[in-house]
Structure formats: structure tokens, C-alpha cells
Amino acid sequence: MNSTKKTIIITGGNSGLGYACAKRIAKDNINNHVIIACRNAIKAKESIRSLISETKNNNITFLELDLSSLKSVRNFVTRFSELNFPPLYALVCNAGVQFVDTIHYTEDGFEETFGVNHLGHFLLANMLLSKITDSGRIVFVSSGTHDPLQKSGMPEPLYENARLLAYPAETTQSKKVSRIGRQRYTTSKLCNIYCAYELAERIREQTNKNITVNAFDPGLMPSTGLARNYSPFLRFISRYVLSLLILVHPNVNTVGKSGRALAYLITNPKLDKTTGKYFEGFKEIKSSTLSYNEKNKKNLWKVSVELTKLKNTETILNLD
Numbered sequence: 001m002n003s004t005k006k007t008i009i010i011t012g013g014n015s016g017l018g019y020a021c022a023k024r025i026a027k028d029n030i031n032n033h034v035i036i037a038c039r040n041a042i043k044a045k046e047s048i049r050s051l052i053s054e055t056k057n058n059n060i061t062f063l064e065l066d067l068s069s070l071k072s073v074r075n076f077v078t079r080f081s082e083l084n085f086p087p088l089y090a091l092v093c094n095a096g097v098q099f100v101d102t103i104h105y106t107e108d109g110f111e112e113t114f115g116v117n118h119l120g121h122f123l124l125a126n127m128l129l130s131k132i133t134d135s136g137r138i139v140f141v142s143s144g145t146h147d148p149l150q151k152s153g154m155p156e157p158l159y160e161n162a163r164l165l166a167y168p169a170e171t172t173q174s175k176k177v178s179r180i181g182r183q184r185y186t187t188s189k190l191c192n193i194y195c196a197y198e199l200a201e202r203i204r205e206q207t208n209k210n211i212t213v214n215a216f217d218p219g220l221m222p223s224t225g226l227a228r229n230y231s232p233f234l235r236f237i238s239r240y241v242l243s244l245l246i247l248v249h250p251n252v253n254t255v256g257k258s259g260r261a262l263a264y265l266i267t268n269p270k271l272d273k274t275t276g277k278y279f280e281g282f283k284e285i286k287s288s289t290l291s292y293n294e295k296n297k298k299n300l301w302k303v304s305v306e307l308t309k310l311k312n313t314e315t316i317l318n319l320d
């Protein structure tokens with residue numbers, strides 16, 4: 001067993017995929033210190049109690065992080081820096097939301113799917129770069145739903161300009177609200193990939209660090225809380241009917257299996273030099289054609305710097 005002490009931060013580690021990944025990483029090595037970064041202290045403490053009991057690893061901590069607030073992201077980084085954790089080895093950008101009822105906004109006034117799934121993580125990853133060890137890792141949890149060729153049944157992403165994603169026009173046509181909400185989700189998952197690819201490139205070109213950055217599709221996991229905003233009927237379908245697909249569909253998974261695959265991207269030494277790639281479970285594959293669009297990727301970076309008011313002093317990267 002490797003006796004080097006390491007810290008791994010997992011956003012949204014209190015439930016679903018994040019919990020399963022935390023469990024695997026904590027169990028893998030008692031020297032792994034896992035930080036569950038989430039917004040709800042009560043839920044986090046319950047998860048930590050059960051993680052410690054399941055893994056026998058006492059090095060599991062909660063630090064408050066609300067990705068729908070830029071202030072909370074900045075406070076998280078300050079708090080993390082003040083506490084004396086082992087060296088930061090990895091960041092798992094896992095937390096995610098999906099809304100199908102109405103438009104939701106973050107504290108800073110951004111559409112929330114984009115704000116939480118992309119902008120909060122963009123700021124967090126940039127601000128933690130100076131603290132991540134030289135051969136550390138970052139993984140962005142994306143989704144196969146970003147790729148229309150996967151025929152997931154979700155609307156294909158619509159990327160025109162990141163500013164329109166942050167400040168979309170509101171629709172009054174109630175029939176379209178659910179579809180637009182799901183499209184915001186698939187677009188945010190496309191943004192996770194642009195962000196991973198751009199960050200990987202900038203780290204390679206602008207720093208001496210070998211921090212790897214990859215994007216990950218866990219596959220469909222019908223039992224998690226992601227569908228919580230769906231109607232009771234659709235939640236029932238998702239939990240019980242789609243679960244049957246686990247038996248026959250190669251990319252419909254139990255949360256445990258996807259958690260192991262996500263943990264593999266963090267812990268497997270074979271991936272020391274793998275960066276700027278996309279994984280479906282354990283397998284490296286190509287992401288969608290649109291995800292390699294350079295113009296969109298650069299637009300997302302530039303607008304994200306502006307919206308988060310990221311300062312040169314807050315990251316080791318050149319922001320231009």
C-alpha cells in the first residue's frame with residue numbers, strides 16, 4: 001500500500017455517484033483523505049458517518065461548498081488553505097443539477113444548471129490549481145447525454161455563446177419548459193468537456209506541473225438523486241423501469257460500478273500521463289464532434305473568466 005498521504009476533494013460527495021466514488025477512494029487506501037465538498041452540513045455529516053463505517057477510513061471530512069454561489073466557492077478555497085490537510089492530490093468535479101420545472105438562478109444571477117454544473121467548478125478548479133501536487137489529477141463528471149449520437153433520449157446541447165447560457169431568455173410556453181431544462185443540462189455537460197480540454201491544454205502549455213484533467217461519463221445511473229426535480233411518475237420510471245436496463249444495456253450502470261470507474265480515473269497509476277481525454281466508464285473514447293469545437297471552447301473559457309471575475313492572483317494560469 002502506498003503510504004503517501006493525499007487529499008482528494010469530491011464535490012457533491014454526500015450522495016449518488018460522488019458518495020460511491022468517495023467510498024472507493026477511501027477504502028482503496030487508508031492514507032487517502034477524502035473531503036466531501038457539499039452544501040448541506042446535515043446530509044454531509046450523515047454521509048461521513050456511513051462512509052467511515054463502510055470503509056474503516058477515519059480520514060473523511062466535510063467542508064461546506066455551495067457551487068451556486070461564487071462567494072461560497074472562494075470561501076471554500078480559503079477555508080481549505082487554512083486547514084492542515086495532507087497535500088491536495090485530486091479534485092473530482094462531480095456535483096450536478098438538472099431542472100425540468102422552471103428556470104432557477106444562482107445567488108449571482110446565473111441560470112443554475114450552467115452556474116452549478118460549469119461555472120462553480122470552473123472557478124473552483126482554477127483556484128485550487130496552485131495547491132494541487134505536481135502530478136495531481138482533476139476529473140470533470142460529464143455525461144454521454146452531451147452526445148446526440150449516443151441517442152440517450154435527451155435533447156442535444158445548444159451552444160451559441162456562454163453568456164446566453166448564463167443569462168438565457170425565459171420561455172412562457174409551459175410545454176417547452178421541461179425540454180429546455182433538459183437541454184440546459186446536456187449543454188452544461190458539454191461545457192464540462194470544453195472546460196476539461198481547455199484546462200488540460202493550458203496546464204500543459206503554461207505550467208511545469210503534470211496535473212492531468214479528464215472528463216468522465218458514468219453512464220445512466222437510474223437510482224441517484226439527479227431526477228429529483230422530475231414528476232413523481234417520471235421518477236418512478238427512472239428508478240424502477242430504467243433500472244432494469246442495467247441488466248442489458250452496456251452504459252446503464254449501478255452507482256457502485258460508475259463510482260469505481262470514477263475512482264479509477266483518480267487512483268490508477270496507468271493514467272499518470274493521460275490528460276485532455278474523455279472516458280465512458282473505464283474506457284477512453286471520443287466525445288461528441290461538437291465537443292472538439294475550438295471556438296466554443298475558447299468562448300466558454302473567456303466568458304467564464306469574466307462571469308466569475310477570476311483574477312490573475314487566484315490561478316496559476318494565464319487568463320487571456
Ligand SMILES: NC(=O)c1ccc[n+]([C@@H]2O[C@H](COP(=O)([O-])OP(=O)(O)OC[C@H]3O[C@@H](n4cnc5c(N)ncnc54)[C@H](OP(=O)(O)O)[C@@H]3O)[C@@H](O)[C@H]2O)c1
Pocket residue numbers: 011012013014015016017018037038039040043065066067068093094095096097116141142143144217218219220221222224225226227
Ligand atoms: N444519474 C445519472 O444517470 C447521471 C448520468 C450521467 C452523468 N451524471 C452526472 O453525475 C454527477 C452526479 O450526479 P448523481 O447522479 O450522483 O446525482 P445526485 O445523487 O443528485 O448527486 C448530485 C450531487 O450534487 C450536489 N449538489 C447539487 N447542487 C449543488 C450545489 N449548489 N453545491 C454543491 N453541491 C451540489 C448534491 O448535493 P445535495 O444533496 O445538497 O443536493 C449531490 O451531492 C452529476 O454531475 C451528473 O450530471 C449522472
